[in-house]
Amino acid sequence: xxxxxxxxxxxxxxxxxxxxxxxxxxxxxxxxxxxxxxxxxxxxxxxxxxxxxxxxxxxxxxxxxxxxxxxxxxxxxxxx
Amino acid sequence: xxxxxxxxxxxxxxxxxxxxxxxxxxxxxxxxxxxxxxxxxxxxxxxxxxxxxxxxxxxxxxxxxxxxxxxxxxxxxxxxxxxxxxxxxxxxxxxxxxxxxxxxxxxxxxxxxxxxxxxxxxxxxxxxxxxxxxxxxxxxxxxxxxxxxxxxxxxxxxxxxxxxxxxxxxxxxxxxxxxxxxxxxxxxxxxxxxxxxxxxxxxxxxxxxxxxxxxxxxxxxxxxxxxxxxxxxxxxxxxxxxxxxxxxxxxxxxxxxxxxxxxxxxxxxxxxxxxxxxxxxxxxxxxxxxxxxxxxxxxxxxxxxxxxxxxxxxxxxxxxxxxxxxxxxxxxxxxxxxxxxxxxxxxxxxxxxxxxxxxxxxxxxxxxxxxxxxxxxxxxxxxxxxxxxxxxxxxxxxxxxxxxxxxxxxxxxxxxxxxxxxxxxxxxxxxxxxxxxxxxxx
Numbered sequence: 001x002x003x004x005x006x007x008x009x010x011x012x013x014x015x016x017x018x019x020x021x022x023x024x025x026x027x028x029x030x031x032x033x034x035x036x037x038x039x040x041x042x043x044x045x046x047x048x049x050x051x052x053x054x055x056x057x058x059x060x061x062x063x064x065x066x067x068x069x070x071x072x073x074x075x076x077x078x079x080x
Numbered sequence: 081x082x083x084x085x086x087x088x089x090x091x092x093x094x095x096x097x098x099x100x101x102x103x104x105x106x107x108x109x110x111x112x113x114x115x116x117x118x119x120x121x122x123x124x125x126x127x128x129x130x131x132x133x134x135x136x137x138x139x140x141x142x143x144x145x146x147x148x149x150x151x152x153x154x155x156x157x158x159x160x161x162x163x164x165x166x167x168x169x170x171x172x173x174x175x176x177x178x179x180x181x182x183x184x185x186x187x188x189x190x191x192x193x194x195x196x197x198x199x200x201x202x203x204x205x206x207x208x209x210x211x212x213x214x215x216x217x218x219x220x221x222x223x224x225x226x227x228x229x230x231x232x233x234x235x236x237x238x239x240x241x242x243x244x245x246x247x248x249x250x251x252x253x254x255x256x257x258x259x260x261x262x263x264x265x266x267x268x269x270x271x272x273x274x275x276x277x278x279x280x281x282x283x284x285x286x287x288x289x290x291x292x293x294x295x296x297x298x299x300x301x302x303x304x305x306x307x308x309x310x311x312x313x314x315x316x317x318x319x320x321x322x323x324x325x326x327x328x329x330x331x332x333x334x335x336x337x338x339x340x341x342x343x344x345x346x347x348x349x350x351x352x353x354x355x356x357x358x359x360x361x362x363x364x365x366x367x368x369x370x371x372x373x374x375x376x377x378x379x380x381x382x383x384x385x386x387x388x389x390x391x392x393x394x395x396x397x398x399x400x401x402x403x404x405x406x407x408x409x410x411x412x413x414x415x416x417x418x419x420x421x422x423x424x425x426x427x428x429x430x431x432x433x434x435x436x437x438x439x440x441x442x443x444x445x446x447x448x449x450x451x452x453x454x455x456x457x458x459x460x461x462x463x464x465x466x467x468x469x470x471x472x473x474x475x476x477x478x479x480x481x482x483x484x485x486x487x488x489x490x491x492x493x494x495x496x497x498x499x500x501x502x503x504x505x506x507x508x509x510x511x512x513x514x515x516x517x518x519x520x521x522x
Contacts, residue, residue: 001126024336030276030343030369051131052369053254054274054342057267058332067256068124071237072215076130079279079323079366080194 003073007046009033009055010065016042019060028054050075094120094211095426097235097244099218099257101128102194103408104392105250106201107146107415108422113208115423120242121202121210122235124217129198132252133370135275136191136318136325137300139409142448146416147204154200157191157320158298159184162291165403166354167472168305168315173354174475184297191298191318191325192408193279221247221257221388228432231386232261245431246422247388250415253371255394263390264381269333270463271375271396273313276346277327279320280362287319290358296321302403305472307349311335312468315349316405317358324359326350329372329405331463342369372407373398377456384421386432389439391418401455402462402522406448413448461521464514466506474504 016022017040025042026034031050035043051074056066068074096112098105101123109121125131137160144150151159161184166175183189206212222234222241234243249257258264282290291299298319307315312331317324328349330342349355373379379396383389391397392411399406421439425431443449481496 023339027339027341028274028332028335030274030346032343050367050369052274052371054272054332054369054371056254057272057371058269058336061266068217068254071124071217072126074131075368076126077133077195077366077368078130080129080133080196080198080368 001073001076002047003069006070007044008067008069008074009044009046009049011042011044012063012065013041015060015063016040019063021058021060021063024058025055025064028058030054092234092243092245094118094242094244096120096246096248096422097122097242098248098250099235100250100252100394101125101202101205101212101214102132102198102250102252102392102411103201104394104411104415104418105248106198106205107412108248108250108391108418109205109210110146110201110208111416111419112422113205113210115419117423117426119205119210120244121205121212122216122218122237123202123212123214126215127199128202128212128214129195132194132198133275133277133368134192134194134408135277135316135327135329135405136193136320137189137405138192139189139404139406140187142409142412142416146412151187151190155192155196157193158293158296159187160189160191160300161297162293162299163403164299164301166301166303167475168303168307168352168354169472169476170306172476172480174472174479189300191300191320193320193325218251218257220260223261226386228386230261231432232388245387245426246436248418248422249388249390249394250392251394253373253393255390258381258390258394261385261388263383263385264396267373267375267379269336270331271373271379271459273329273331273372273374274335274342275327275329275370275372276342277325277368277370278350278364279366280324280326280359281322281365282324282359282362284322286361287322287324291319293319302405303355304468306469307352307355308468309338309340309345309348310469311338311340311345312463312465315355317355323365324362326355326359331374374400374459376400376459377452378459380452383443384433384436384439389418389421389436391415397452399452399455399458400462401458410448410452413446414443417442417446417449455521457517457521461517464517466510466514470504470506474500474506477503
């Protein structure tokens with residue numbers, strides 16, 4: 001269920017651009033949430049997130065704020 | 081994120097609060113409720129299982145010790161009697177096909193789908209008296225400053241503050257809770273992998289014919305090599321009753337170093353000429369991903385502190401031995417051990433780290449805990465680059481020399497092997513060093 005009011009992902013574009021970590025974040029995200037723009041910044045489609053946490057693992061320190069969506073929102077697996 | 085400091089010393093609402101209704105959390109909750117403890121189990125998904133994803137093979141003997149009727153009453157998919165280990169190259173495939181009726185009696189491993197299994201486990205917990213609260217995200221733990229430093233006294237979820245003698249962090253591989261209180265540092269990328277998986281629907285008869293199994297038997301395929309385009313990790317195919325779980329696990333240090341895109345590698349595997357025929361005609365009914373702890377014992381964080389223990393994926397309890405990839409059985413073992421340790425601490429009314437030491441002791445005395453130590457060197461061995469490309473190609477070239485009767489007279493196999501070996505980047509010293517490391521690690 002999509003949380004229209006709150007995104008659970010915030011990008012610090014300055015750190016992303018300065019470290020160049022946007023490439024790795026976009027490449028490692030299996031949900032294709034992130035797109036690296038020509039200027040090195042990251043655009044985010046948070047509704048597509050599958051909540052695995054890989055982006056946070058490969059991000060430079062401070063580049064991403066990522067937490068789970070509010071209770072009851074986000075991905076709902078029917079198989080798992 | 082900093083832990084919330086609380087000075088209010090009200091009587092706790094529960095004996096134990098468990099964060100996360102996955103396997104480890106449910107097993108701990110169930111066992112503690114069986115001891116007569118008051119247990120609150122908090123799950124952020126709208127229903128248990130809705131946030132949870134696994135590759136799909138559960139080594140189930142530990143689970144059967146907790147639930148003797150597990151195989152007959154739990155929603156398991158198939159009983160694994162065929163293990164296929166596959167070196168996959170771009171144009172060739174070499175496999176070890178291990179089928180054994182002994183694996184069916186007693187049953188050793190089953191395939192599962194977590195969105196089906198976890199609600200069953202949570203239901204068992206509720207029957208045993210656990211209070212289940214779904215659709216609630218725990219934001220942080222509540223701490224107080226005690227004599228020996230910070231101790232956990234409860235959790236905060238939205239505006240609610242809930243208190244317990246002991247909190248169990250069973251909140252999965254990302255465990256924000258264990259990180260928040262400093263029990264787990266940010267992991268190096270060689271300790272982590274991303275798992276990308278889809279579930280492909282196919283009729284049971286088609287699955288049985290393609291995978292060479294009958295009735296409720298199932299197959300587990302473990303693949304290394306070109307399936308990941310050489311990225312450290314591997315591919316897998318597991319048979320469910322009416323579907324196949326198929327995907328890749330990609331070590332993050334290698335994925336980023338090789339500048340590959342996770343979804344491209346996944347697509348490459350599913351369309352590989354040696355894999356695609358198994359999936360032909362099937363419909364993808366779900367796509368998902370999950371981060372995997374690959375560090376083994378070296379990644380296991382601190383698992384106890386005053387007022388809290390960490391279990392399952394949250395503690396980094398996964399084990400890849402090259403042949404078996406385990407996590408859910410370790411979750412069971414840690415849930416059982418946590419219930420033992422917490423039970424003893426409640427008995428003595430000592431909720432300090434020392435009072436909870438029974439968890440660690442029980443875990444490392446269990447077969448699963450001992451296996452974590454036995455395979456402590458496996459992760460480093462599995463980082464050897466040659467495993468993912470060169471060895472598979474070398475073996476294929478030797479076999480090609482033997483099988484390809486190309487109108488030229490044959491040579492002795494030893495000669496063919498030596499020539500293939502000379503062309504391969506694999507050197508004698510690699511064979512020796514990898515051989516020794518392999519024997520030691522596995």
